[in-house]
Amino acid sequence: MTVRVQADSFDPGAELAGFASGRTDVGAHVSFTGIVRDDSGQLQHMEIEHYPGMTEKAIAGIVAEAVSRWDLRASLVIHRYGRLAPGEPIMMVATAAPHRTDAFAAAEFLMDYLKSRAPFWKREVTADRAEWVAARDEDEDALGRW
C-alpha cells in the first residue's frame, strides 16, 4: 500500500509496469490517472496547494478504509502538488485484487474520497486570471454511494 505526495511529475505507464508485478495471486489491476485538462485552450497551468501532514494522514485513512472493505492485495496512490502544465498527470490510483469487481470498486472509492476528503485545492491560471476550482456537488454526492 504505497502513497506518494510529490511535486515532481511521474510516468503513469512506468508506475503501472512496476505495480504489483510478478504476483500470481491477483487477477485484476485497475488504474486511474487524472490529467490536467484544458477545454478552453486558455489554461497556462494548474497550481495545486495541499496541507502537508494532513494530506498523508487523510490518504492513509482512505486507503485503510478501502483495504477493510475489499479484497485488495496492493494499492498505489500518487498525488502531485505545485505547478502542472496542461496534459500532465495530476495523480494516479492503482489497485490489485484477485477479482475485477474488487479492483474496480476500490479504485472508484479511492478516487471519490481523494476528490473530496484529501486536503488539496486546485487553481487554474490563464493569461488574465487565476481562479480556484470550485468543489462540485456531484463529487460530494458521490461519497453517498459507499
Next chain:
Amino acid sequence: MTVRVQADSFDPGAELAGFASGRTDVGAHVSFTGIVRDDSGQLQHMEIEHYPGMTEKAIAGIVAEAVSRWDLRASLVIHRYGRLAPGEPIMMVATAAPHRTDAFAAAEFLMDYLKSRAPFWKREVTADRAEWVAARDEDEDALGRW
C-alpha cells in the same frame, strides 16, 4: 478506438504510456488489466481459444455501444489467445474521457461485456488435468446493470 486480438504477450505499462498521450481534452484515464491467477500453485498454464472473425466483430460492437453511451475520447482493447503462463497479462482495457465517471463506467461496461459476450474460452492446465473455466452466473448478471 484500438482493438487488438493477439497471441503475443504485451506490456500493460507500455500500453498505458502510449495511450491517449499528449491530449489536453481528457482529464481521466482508466485501465484494467486481467492477469493469469494461480490460487492453488498448481497451474501450469492457461489456454485461451477464440473464434477468429467473430471475436473482432463482437469487440467492435461492444466498443461502439460504449462510445454511444459515454463521452469517450479514446479506448484500447487488447485480448490474447493461445498459451499463457501464470502472472502474464491476459487482456487490457483502457478508456480516456473528460471526466472520471465516464472513464470508469465505460471501462467496467467493456469488461462486463468482454467477459460474457466476446467469444473466448479459457482452459486451465495443471500437471494432472485440463479443465474449461465455467462461466459464472455473477458475470452474466453483471450485464443487467447497464
Next chain:
Amino acid sequence: MIDVLYFAWVRERIGLPKERVETQAATVADLVEELKAREARYAAAFADVSALRVALDQELSDFGASLSGVREVAFFPPMTGG
C-alpha cells in the same frame, strides 16, 4: 450447405472444429436434432442445449432462429473472456 463450427468442450466432444453440413433444417433447433441423430458424440455434445450458445454468421443468436440465408453456424459454451 452450411459451415458448422464448434468451440471449447463442444469441439472436444464432437472431435472436430468445423465441418460442412448438408441440411434442410429450418431452424437452429432442427439442425441440432439432425446432428444429434447422427452419432453418440453429437448427442453427448448437444445433450443440454441450455448449456450452449449459438452464433449465426458470427452474431449471437438463439436455438429458435431461422437458418434461412445463414452460411456459418457456431456452437460453443458460455464465453469466458476478460
Next chain:
Amino acid sequence: MIDVLYFAWVRERIGLPKERVETQAATVADLVEELKAREARYAAAFADVSALRVALDQELSDFGASLSGVREVAFFPPMTGG
C-alpha cells in the same frame, strides 16, 4: 496558544498561511467569532462558514467542536483533489 492555518482562498483573503493565536475560545465557532472581530479581512474570509471546512489537529471536524487540547486548527474551502 493555538496554531491556526489557512489554505487556498481563505489564506489569500486573510493574507497569511499560518499564525499563532492566543485564545480562550471553547469551540471552533467561538474562535471564528474572535477572529472575525479582529479585522475586516477575517470578517470577509469567515463571512459564510457554510462554504468552509475545518480540521483540528489534521482531522476533519466541524464548527461546533471543542478546542480543548487542540494544538492546530486549519480553515479551508471544500477540497478539490483527485
